[in-house]
Amino acid sequence: MSADIAKLEKILRMEAANNYKDQLVFRGLAAFVGNWVRESLKTSLDPAEARLIEQVSEQLIDYGQLTVLERAKAIQAVLDTTAEIGRGQKPASAAPPTPLTAARPRPEISANRPPASPARRLPPRVVDETGPTSPIEPLTVSLSQAVPGQKVAASNPNTTLHNPNTKTKTKTVTAADLQAPLTTVKGVGETYAKLLGFINLRTVHDALYYFPFRHEDFSSFKKINELMYNQTESVIAKVVDTKGIRTGGGKEIIEVIVEDATGRLSCFFFNRRLTYALKAGETMVFSGRVDMWSNNRICFKSPTFERADQELLNTGRLVPVYSTAGPLKVATLRKMIKTCVDTYAPVLPEHLPEPIRQRVELTSLSQAIHNYHLPANQAIKEVARRRLAFDEFFMVQLGVLLKRQQWREERPGVPIEIDRELLQAWFDALEFKVTRLDPETNEMISELHKLELTGAQLKAIDDILADLGKSKPMSRLLQGDVGSGKTVVGATGLLMAVANGFQGALMAPTQILAEQHFQGLRRLFDSFEASEAAQARGLKIRLELLTGNIKKKDALYQRIRNGEVDIVVGTSAVIQEVVAFNRLGLVIIDEQHRFGVIQRATLRGKGAASAANAERANPHLLVMTATPIPRTLNLTIYGDLDLSIMNEMPPGRLAIKTRWVKQSERQGAYNFIRKQISLGRQAFVICPLVEESEKIEAKAAIEEHLRLQTEVFPDLKVGLLHGRMKPVEKDLIMHQFRDRQYDILVATSVIEVGIDIPNASVILIEGADRFGLSQLHQFRGRVGRGQSQSYCLLMASEELSQDGRERLRAIETTSDGFVLAEIDLKMRGPGEFFGTRQSGVPDLRAAGVNDVELLETARHEASQLFAHDPDLRQPEHSLLHQKVSQLWSFEGDLS
DSSP, X not given: OOSOHHHHHHHHHHHHHTTTOSOXXXXXXXXXXXXXXXXXXXXXXXXXXXXXXXXXXXXXXXXXXXXXXXXXXXXXXXXXXXXHHHTTOOOOOOOOOOOTTSOOOOOOOOSSOOOOOOSSOOOOOOOOTTSTTOSSOOOOOOGGGTSTTOOOOOOOTTTSOOOTTOOOOOSOOOHHHHTSXXXXXXXXXXXXXXXXXXXXXXXXXXXXXXXXXXXXXXOOBOOGGGOOTTOEEEEEEEEEEEEEEEOTTSOEEEEEEEEETTEEEEEEESOGGGGTTOOTTOEEEEEEEEEEEGGGEEEXXXXXXXXXXXXXXXXXXXXXXXXXXXXOOHHHHHHHHHHHHHHHGGGOOOOSOHHXXXXXXXXXXXXXXXXXXXXXXXXXHHHHHHHHHHHHHHHHHHHHHHHHHHHHHHSOOOOOOOOHHHHHHHHHHOEEEEEEEETTXXXXXXXXEEOOOOHHHHHHHHHHHHHHTSSSOXXXXXXXXXXXXXXXXXXXXXXXXXXXXXXXXXXXXXXXHHXXXXXXXXXXXXXXXXXXXXXXXXXXXXXXXXXXXXXXXXXXXXXXXXXXXXXXXXXXXGXXXXXXXXXXXXXXXXXXXXXXXXXXXXXXHHHHTOTTOTTOOOOEEEEEEOSOOOHHHHHHHTTTSEEEEEOOOOTTOOOOEEEEEEGGGHHHHHHHHHHHHHTTOEEEEEOSBSSOOSSSOOOBHHHHHHHIIIIIOTTSOEEEEOTTSOHHHHHHHHHHHHTTSOSEEEEOGGGSSSOOOXXXXXXXXXXXXXXXXXXXXXXXXXXXOSSSOOEEEEEEOSSOOHHHHHHHHHHHHOXXXXXXXXXXXXXXXXXXXXXXXXXXXXOOSSOOTTOHHHHHHHHHHHHHHHHHOTTOOSGGGHHHHHHHHHHTOSSSOOO
């Protein structure tokens, strides 16, 4: 024979004898098959051999991605064909590829030859025929070249999935197809569509990108006599009998007895309705954790099951587990998503440019979507996840770059001239207030001291002033750790804007933070206005506070419109429609991640709408945050912003002493708090939850407040603050605490940002192991704002996970927020930063803990592409432009 059929038979029989583990051949059986087919095509083939080669290439080229049952079926089919050729019989025509949506027949179960499988397979070599590093070239050669008169269409690896379960598609999915309602999907009617609405699934695109949060590993097949207690396994067995068992409490348990060639097994169910499909004589696949019944008998309790002669979805494989809500069942959702994946994934258009895919070694989008939902093994799932994670990072970076360009091209900025003499006078007049307890009178007294700026503050001021002097509008992020002095830096920019005849606006997320900024700026400007330089120029800064409490008919709005107010400090009330500026030149947004994209864009847009602004220019923009963010995330989340980092603390600021307190030391912690209060200080107590939860054993603010007030500190005044209070109530409580009407404030994470109580010297954080490092650091920053030594007590159990111990040790030993942010990034991953910190950024669903390097790679590739085609208008980038526009489907910008 011209083709080495004997060699093929030998390898396939060895693979079958080794229980289809795909471990005998270097690089896997698929690599051998690819080489065997290519070598065979070089020789002269008769029609029978040509049909065999076609069958081998169709059924075994994706061997590494098949389930054990599929492997057994494919190998047996090829061996049957080789046997017919050996006997000189005319083989049946090679079967076409089995569609994904059609059931692949399962091997018959017999006592002599059950389809075996290893208990714990090593992850097989990942075969991705579309990737640049694949050892197998896609088989696109038409066999009609070898067999005259026979026409076989070549497959295209870029548009189809080479999966023997996949139906070959010829059409290309359009954006309209992906945005079609789910009612267009087979099996989804109006009622079902309403159920899917509980989890916000409404279109085909929604379903394709609704990824499982984990997979149940039911891929390990065992015979009944091989099952091990407490292991997750699958068995193929025939239903023998079903009977009901009454418990002592009168409840019914259904016992279903199943058997294979090695023995019998009991499967127990606690709802008879679940067993109606288990008919005697039916061969089924059962998957679940092996449990123990009476008399030390192993059993399955409520296993998942499916017919063995159908394509497996809920058993015998890595089974996707999706989040559900309402009456929507996960098995029902799984079936619908699989239908969408089977139908649309093979023909998804590839939006990522091929050169980028090759450089980063990424699989195709079709393969990624299919294999992230329905992977054959963990290794293949990880290849798919990596591609999807790259897409998420890449789209975020392209979005911020496009938004930045769009903003700067809409309207220019107006240069603000920097008066160096005035600037020096400003520096000379800077003072800060120190509040301390007078030991003689036992009263709080305030003193003014000269403010010496740090090197980091001076560098940030230089960056900002340089930007203000340009015709392009400034777009800068000022990132400074808690207490690093960002307010003075922002005030310097506001002063220069006012000196040039412009107005300034500062927006803060809460009323108390807005008031703190207003009072701080008022104090700084009052000191400056007394200087000779300011008096010589007749410079008096008109500063006003604007919050939601001010009625819309108030005269303040007219004064802002007429230019009679120089600087407006306020909450989101600043962006009300009624607020109009005369000549807005500088916008500052504090704790900018607390605002949505639309809010930020609305405030900045008020510059172009200024009544006297004939240039209709964009104002300069400065956003500030006290949340330390690692460099890599800065470059991606805030890729449209220039960055100034302030990582120095003002001189004289005492480091906060931090200690992990065990539960057994709780009383000692309370004694310490009482001692601090006796010295005239105040304390915070932070709780993870508002109310008790049966699922999470954590202190709840409401119950803890009651306990502390009545049992622990009955002689002290204990306040309560949580996120379910109305904004007016929260502001009132924070004002009362600041005015020392409470000794202790019990609060949830609502105080993470935006409350400045210089007299507070100790903070106790309950359930500290439940918070991330960056959040713990923000909590710690609520104290240490005065001149007295401050303390942070981290209350947590002695029995912590390794991850929890590492977090607490890190916060104990490190006071640098940027170092902690890097550690937090490594421990929690970038998804947490994107998903919870940055309002308006598309969600990250596939990015994980170890994707920092991938994030950096995506940022680099996006920057390179943007430099080459900033508008994404080149024909080869049309799909990418469409994808970015879809993900960033909002008005406004990121800044």
